[in-house]
Amino acid sequence: MSKLSQFSRSLAIVKKDMLIFYLKGPVVIMGLLFPFFLFGAFLIGRDLSHAYLFVALIAMTAFFTSTAVGPTIIPWEARSKTFERLISSPISITTVLFGDMQASFYFGLIITSFISLTAIFLGIALNLLIFIPVVILALLTFSAMTILMSSYPPTDVPADVMMLSSLVKFTLLFISGIFVPLEKLPWYARAVSAISPLTYMVDALRYSVSMHGYFPLWLDLIAMLLFSLIFFFFGVVIHKRVLEKRFT
Amino acid sequence: MNIEIIKAEHLTKYYGDFLAVNDISFSVHKGEIFGFLGPNGAGKTTTIRMLTGILNPNSGRIEVFGMDMKKHKIEIRERTGIVPEMANPYIDLSAMRNLRLMGRLYGMKGREIEERSVELLKLFNLYEKKDTKVRGFSKGMKQRLSLAMAMLPDPELLFLDEPTSGLDVMSARLIKKIIREEQKKGKTIFMNTHNMQDANELCNRVAIINHGKLIAIDTPEKIKEIGAKSNVIEFSLSPFKFKEGIVDGRVEILGDKVKVYTAKVDETIKKIVNYAERENLKIVSLNVEKPSLEDVFMALVGEKNE
16 A cells, blocks of 8 residues: 555544544643643743743644644543544554644644734744744654653553643653743753753744754754654554553 | 455464463355354454454464455455444544545545445435434444444455444344345455354354354354254243253243253153143143254353353
């Protein structure tokens, strides 16, 4: 079977995910309401530049929206007994996961695109040649991360995965230079922040609003690309390994 | 000539230390309905999951349409429709959307999906509910939709895991009728069931599995011959009264009826008649039958479903 045919079938999975999961309660809460309130809490009582606020807003929106859908899909499907039907159709596990990843990506893309319009109201001179590729690459990275998040444990309880993924997401959020710029962090905190893909998005976004960041822009882009490949690859490998456990 | 559609050789499957399927071999021929019978936990679903490529056997080999399952999983599935055990359609989607999803996953074209979906929804008496979310469907409706989803790409081979389990009479009858019609069209059907009546009515051949091991494989009538050494005498007395020990053989009391499994038909009937006369009881019914598939199944797998 050709790769093109598998890609076309992955789009059927995207459509299914959009129709079923985009409006699920946990997705709306974690993907839409939560980043809004978190940003509000970050904003209140601080005298920050519009550019700084815009970077934080876009990073939080992209991060939370693109990681809201993915982790819950497989546990949800396993619980509602639709997963076996899905994987017994003529598609590979990789195709199923690629479809789920795309569903996360498009959810993030729609919301982040809409929120990006705030740049106009805030009067920010945005370099779109940097901003658009950075946002797309970051959304891909975070969407791929959800494939890894949903791979283990092989549970059919969506809340279990939500809890674990929230733990990971909040940890990454606080070490990624959104609340405190990287250059103001102590050296050990900077070392920890280097393992977060969100760090590179935030840093690259700063280039799009002010033409300077902590790491070189090319490094930010390569790091995100590598993270997305690693997340998806290991996500698929683990999903394949634990597949049997979902039926026993 | 019998064309082998499924060929399973020495399949063995462990879950950790638990041996779920123990070195089973069989083949399924083109155009036949093959019933896979066994009590709960016997290894039926594990076998169907191996045959559909969801689980890999620890040892053994599976060929479907002459292709090795390990190497040609997707190609085999292109020609196969599957109704997994307990698998539901998506309850947040309408019946039509469920069918469209299945069509897309099988690489069908839009127009073809629409036409075939309408045809199947009508066949399964679901057309009026085509735009209703499956959430509101009864179990029978969900199962009918599930079978429609499996039949959408018009596959040559259907795997059905307990297709009529727990269904209302109308849904079960409709599903059985459609299974027969599919066979008439030359389709091959592999069916897991613990419903002996379904197996007896539908299957050309059956295999009986227990504790992961195949214990019999043949036509339903030939399997019944295994138990033909004994006959079943079923009788009812009025007012109902029956004493253990008045007849030889295995005795089952079922409501106001008694079933006796015995090789000595003449002697047993005389004993029953004498008992009725002695106790002044009316014989309401008395039938002598060969053992049913269920009787033989029970004799083979034992009374207790461990």
